[in-house]
Amino acid sequence: MTSLPDRPNPALPDRDLAGRLRTPAAAADPQTRPTDIGHVIACDGTKAVIAALSDPRDDLEPAWAVGQMITITVDTRRLIGLLFKVEADQGVWTHESTNRLILSVELNGEIGCDDNGLYAFSSGMSVYPRIGAPAHRMCEEDLLTIYRARHETTMPIGVLSQARDIPALVSTDALLSRHFAVVGTTGTGKSTAISMILHKIAEQKPDQRILILDPHNEYREAFGDKAHTITVDTLDLPFWLLTLEEFARIVFRGEPPGGEDLDILREMIPRAKAIYRDGASGRMLRKPGGTGPALTSDTPVPYRIADLIQLLDEDIGSLDGARRRLATRQLKARFDAVVTDPRFDFLFGSRDASDRMSAFLGTVFRVPIEQQQITVFEMSGIPSEVVDSIVSVLCRLAFDLALASHSRVRTLVVCEEAHRYIPTEPDNAFAPTRAAISRIAKEGRKYGVSLGIVTQRPHELDPTILSQCNTIFALRLGNDADQDVIRRAIANGSRSAVAFLSSLADRECIAFGKAVSTPMRMRFHHVGRAARPTSQQARTSSGAAGSGVSMHQIVAQLRRERAPDPDTGSGANPGSSFQIDARRLGPV
Template identity: 50%
Template structure:
């Protein structure tokens, strides 16, 4: 009965020709347990299309009459390991049982897939290539909001869909070795996500400055040249990370900052009250996101140096003062200590970074390649912390996705490495963010070096080619359903291919991502004209050094005795330095950072 019904179908996938020998097309169950089955079938040298139906990674169907069991081929073998040419060769096909397909209530209704198995195959049950309708039923998302990101590797006529809401809200990870197309998959996923979810805002932590070119119509770019992130938004640990250039801060200097930063904030809010600190519910703490002035902090350190009882801590006070002055005057830290950031600019800063209002550009590409390496951890910590706090205090109205490219940099598996506040901020999003609308996207080439706590919070995975055995084992341990064997060929899947599993898909799915236009590939701006400048072998070393120094070029000075246009240098006969107005230290500092000297008064000689 089954064979007659299949033969009468207009688009039968079990046979190319009704007259073909069943043994060359179908197999039969010869062994079965609760999770796997073995199929006895035949293969021959001249029948590659039919033999190919049993290839590893393909879905097959086992007919039980009222239902069909879906299995995935994970191994093929010839028992005697001998191949006979021009003859049929018996083979064993090992499949992993995935679920069960049942016909709809009416002939026109679509089949329904269930990941559980009510009736297991009996010995002799017929196995064959799965029908297209059944394959679609296997990956059907049952009314959930979906986006199409590619096609199935087994059948390119069938779209590969994911449930975008579940993928985002339960966090996701894209893993794969270098060069397999992770960044392309990310840009494709983001394009589809912001189209399907107009309320979604995305912040990309982009260490290689490559996503802006891939999302030109959706994103704004923030880099070291236009970033405004006031120093007073940094918490104590984050601020100390900047001051001490990534090294561990001495406890005595940290304690001084803990005492004096609240005093500087109080002085900013009420200049006439001095450094008096209020106690109670409205008192300021070191981590309160309230503006203060670096000049105030320096002034308070000077006052403490002058106190008789501070004799023992004077070396620490002087060292801390020197560090603060060096950081504040370093051009590389201009994004923190710019003079206009002294005022309360938190609304402008947060609105620009997190796209409030959106203005039709919901994505922010935060390019970190130009930032000093010693401040990257602190900046990432501030941004991750702000993202979570904004989602919490917006009471769910603000939907934010924080996408971490090269995530193992910020959340290494070794707790002794990395920056603890960054790890804590990202871990908080991973554990609690879904309740408030703050989502996390992880992109990494080394999942084995990523904090397993963070990885375990991701409910949807897109696993691309992974060569490292430890990395493969980490991903295998994350898969929860019965299709673990789909990951056995992670080391050999093709370019742009991925194995998707988790909450965002109906069942484990091998797919091929859509191909993007070459102009929209990540990093296309850098590679658009690789031969630019190759025509001239000369290198402008002076221009390179000027960019390296990142300081304004000094203007030439002229002596009144010299003709216009001629400047003497130090050491030349008749050279003299022009007279400069002498500034007291506080006045010099205040003028350099755009502060009014009258705000704090001038320090007297001998102080």
Template identity: 50%
Template sequence: MLNEDLQTSAKAGNHDRRDAQTAGNRMLGRVIFCSGSKARISVTTDSANPSFAQLWSVGRLISIDLGETRVAALTYAMNVDGPLWSEREPNTLLIDVELLGEIYSTPEGIEQFTSGITRYPYLGAIAHRIRSSDLVRIYENSARGSCIIGQLSQDQSVDAIVNIPEMLSKHFAVVGSTGVGKTTAVTLLLNKAIEKDPKLRVLVLDPHNEFAAAFPNTSVVIDTDTLDLPFWLMKLEEFTEVLFRGQEPPADELDVLRDLIPEAKRAFRGTDASTMRRASEKTALTADTPVPYRIADLLALIDERIGRLEGRGEKPVLRTLKLRIMAAINDPRYHFMFSNSTISDTIMETVAHIFRVPGDGKPISVFQLAGIPSEVVNSVASVLCRMAFELALWGQGSIHTLVVCEEAHRYVPANPGLGFFPTRQAIARIAKEGRKYGVSLGIITQRPGELDQTILSQCSTVFAMRLSNDNDQEIIRSAISNSST
């Protein structure tokens, strides 16, 4: 189907848009400067038709004719060679372009585009409006897994094509100000992705509950009413984020939890504590080991310490910690963590439900975070991203998972002192190592300037929409290899 579409799109290039009937297409320029990666073109406009200057406007591709090859260049700046625009006399425009690649003919006579340049423009080389056939050569992609996502703004007869496997293997980002259509773009990309790869499983972290309606037939919606995310899956740092409501935990209370949680896990397993202590490091339990335990056992261990004659100085600390735990388990907003169904070892059921294994025709899991208490969101996001990576690691690449983070600057902010470190660590691990094991990352943000630039730099495909903030624009320019990306 894609090849047929490309053949249809290629018909746009059967006619030369620089025909004699369109006067603006006769407007030629000359190269007056070239630095290797950039060039400047001088163009003289017709005073009777000044609107022809729009053919050279910012963002448009133009062609520089070198005889055997044609260099494709992107306009990124333009100016008038003089202080004012003349309404009566011809105006000379200075067009700054970035050199993207060249179109050449193979020995078989087939025209192809390459991003490399073997012959650079010389001074005086003729520049003109690019042919539609050249646009087709530049943007065509017939590789397996490619799909059409729209049309070029410069020429509506030429399709915009994305290679889904390549996009997912190297991560992607969608950036743009509020209201420019990021959700619509992501919906299109995900629908195309699951269409091309039926084995793909998608987890969407949705802080505004926007994506449920976008995938009515291919997704399951997970919220606090349908979620059972056992508290014992959390590492100590994630668990304390919940107990202390996002505040820095006191060191003495943290030490108590670090000592007693492994004891509670041993009690649940019915194993003698002294035997466990003699076990090898490989089988020893820590506060971070994902092994079930009961909150009742943890509270009993705290009561046992309180009842001891020694250690009177720590009794206020123990009582305060006990009150924190009881407040959390009695809070109805935390029911998805501390309900009776989260006590048993349900990790396989939890993973299967969240990551759609098997998918049962619904490979997308929309995780609605809006109903989760704000102080718990960071911990939940951390657990989910960590589980996504570990699932891919355990599956040895047999399960391809895509984690989509909406409002990603909340989880991985540019300032290392902000945000929740375990969440940042989990997302960074996917960004840096995920492609080895088949887990991909999709970043969505309206403020790329507030996003960790290390994460953004790992996204080889960037869909940049309108950005109103100058700093955000500069961040995107520095994060991609050239202006055309």
């Protein structure tokens, strides 16, 4: 057993191992009086029970509350325990005299001397408390020792709930390299916490890209000039960047395409690409390939929808199988409908048929960074049935870009409402989105792509994704199923903490995992109104009573929403069925 060196820790006041100040003068001071609270009466290796005395007349004694930390002295070490249950012994309590309390704690680390003779915290325990070992309230120095920066780059994101003058520090590197999750019931402060964390990451890591997938269009306000915002009106996503499956998702508006439809597209898209690349010779060849390298339906090179439609037309004319002819005809009708649907202007509306891949990637992933390392990708204007296809494209590209740039373009992808894209039930999700997010979760670390997962329903989120998040900020969670998921996701030694997840205050959380030394009950910093995410609804309603209503915007929205019927191609735009608006086709 290592004995405590003579040399006192210069960073700490002269205290004995129980946390008492050694100088008699200090000991006489009621503020620094001994902090013994009781003695261990049971221990099972991970938990200990302490019998403590509490005098209700002693108003210097702060009330016990679950979530507080205590220490137990064992030889030269102090074991750290997280209080998860407080009871009056045998249910007896008197107002007049001292009471016996039974405190249950979960043991999750120890403070001892490190090689330099300084007090240091380590997770896990090298010794166990014996029966009768003295327990103490935790002194501030111990709290500082536990939570002080162990990592090179840390950021303060709040204060400890137990001692509000001690900053709650998290490791920036651990957050970015290992994925993190913020979970909690709606309204507890997830989005506000995320925006504060992202502000701090951006300050510390000027070359870290951050892509926020913002389903409620709420983050724009929180970042102001610091972020580049992409809205459905400014988005110009070349449709040819989509893989076959992503593209089919759009054409079939969220419905699964038939096998035959996919076969037809798989055959025709490379031909359309060859025509674009090789001009007339591509058409002559009538097969993918042409004069350049092989093209597949997933190769991200430009083609024109006009060519694709013409190829389908030619096919209808030349085919002899009635079944396939029907399938091709229906597919063409779907194309006509989607291409003329104003809601899909962000994909098909551009008149520019040139290769815009670098421009698109540069804008979304901030290359060059040009002062704005954050992209807020507003998704609420994107037709809901195809949002997952767009999320798939973005997550896939974030990974591919990191890979192709040899980790120089490192992106943190923040995915709000993550349970929508990666739900527990694989059948409820669009497989490519799930695959793209899982790929970042599993392999992103190697290339510098990380995930920030936000959800109010952790039990609806694929557990394999949560298990890849090595840091979890758990705000209040009332639902048992959600608590169970968090309990399973965290290390053994911290599971009792989950019991009080349902009673956390707003913007209070328990932070678990790699970015913190030990589970930390903390309260996020107050975030001023200007840096808080603001929902579109809140923005609109604040201006609704006055002259802030824009009829132009409302009409634009109505036009977007009146989409043609996908099966017939007819709808809001009379005469649009089976007609392609030439402006959408790009130069031929």
